[in-house]
Amino acid sequence: MCCPDGKIAALFVDIDGTAMICQPYFDGAFEEFATVMELVGVPKEASKKALGDIYYGSMPHRGFERERFPEGIVETYHHLCAEYKIQPRADILPVLERIGNAPFFRSPELFPNALQVLTRAQHNFMLIAVTVGDREVQKYKIRQGGLDAIFDETIITLREGKAELVAEAIEDYNIDPNFSAFIGNSIRSDGVCLSKTNFIYLPLESSLSKNGDKLPENTGFKTFSVSDWRDGEERAIKRLLRRRKMAMGNDEGKSAILQAQAAPTCTCQNKRRKRS
Numbered sequence: 001m002c003c004p005d006g007k008i009a010a011l012f013v014d015i016d017g018t019a020m021i022c023q024p025y026f027d028g029a030f031e032e033f034a035t036v037m038e039l040v041g042v043p044k045e046a047s048k049k050a051l052g053d054i055y056y057g058s059m060p061h062r063g064f065e066r067e068r069f070p071e072g073i074v075e076t077y078h079h080l081c082a083e084y085k086i087q088p089r090a091d092i093l094p095v096l097e098r099i100g101n102a103p104f105f106r107s108p109e110l111f112p113n114a115l116q117v118l119t120r121a122q123h124n125f126m127l128i129a130v131t132v133g134d135r136e137v138q139k140y141k142i143r144q145g146g147l148d149a150i151f152d153e154t155i156i157t158l159r160e161g162k163a164e165l166v167a168e169a170i171e172d173y174n175i176d177p178n179f180s181a182f183i184g185n186s187i188r189s190d191g192v193c194l195s196k197t198n199f200i201y202l203p204l205e206s207s208l209s210k211n212g213d214k215l216p217e218n219t220g221f222k223t224f225s226v227s228d229w230r231d232g233e234e235r236a237i238k239r240l241l242r243r244r245k246m247a248m249g250n251d252e253g254k255s256a257i258l259q260a261q262a263a264p265t266c267t268c269q270n271k272r273r274k275r276s
Helices: 023-039 044-055 068-083 090-105 114-121 135-144 162-172 191-195 229-247 251-262
Strands: 010-013 126-132 153-157 181-184 198-201 223-225
Touching: 010 114, 010 162, 023 044, 023 068, 023 090, 044 068, 068 090, 114 229, 126 135, 126 162, 135 153, 153 162, 162 191, 181 191, 181 229, 191 198, 198 229, 223 229
Parallel strands: 010 126, 010 181, 126 153, 181 198, 198 223
Antiparallel strands: none
């Protein structure tokens, strides 16, 4: 993990839509909600659009706790009942709440090669998960997905603002942002971290994306656009490692390498630790 000047290299990894499949579970809930609404007289496409507008449109202030999605479905139900002059039914509410909770109780499923690539990367990088959502839900998914032992730290937040969290970790762990990167699928949610370190854009899902989403400009860091985890390993992670090795090839770097060989417990290696 060693970099010049005694710093270390890190990979910050988004979870939902990047390491783990996420959006299809919510798409299924949208479809199931629309089917229920069709039975009470609301067109399916109108129901899905209304749910998207109400839930995703209010997400910045609604928050990312687990209960917010079922709340959004119930809110959409009442909105559509008013719009289509339908008498709300109390017996439908438990059905809607079940639909809204279902995505959070699915067995976690990793994207192909995600675990293998991260396992190899941990030999050369500190690995830090940075994810938005309910803390218990996210910790459960990471643990059940077999990623708990891979990450040195897991950062879970209920609000968007990953760049600030990344900046704090860079400072606290003495991370060199030039030889590090954030891996994510969302230009809006993850791409903001390009202002703090390199960005590996892995668009396996297009969740929470909006037309016009743009990456920060003139940050001094690089964006690596890749198609899957293996592609990301070859065309981004390995390139960062090569650049780090080249930087360590100067006189100062050679001295650091000799010190590391003489004392395996060098400063940068000691920075790897497990936190909750």
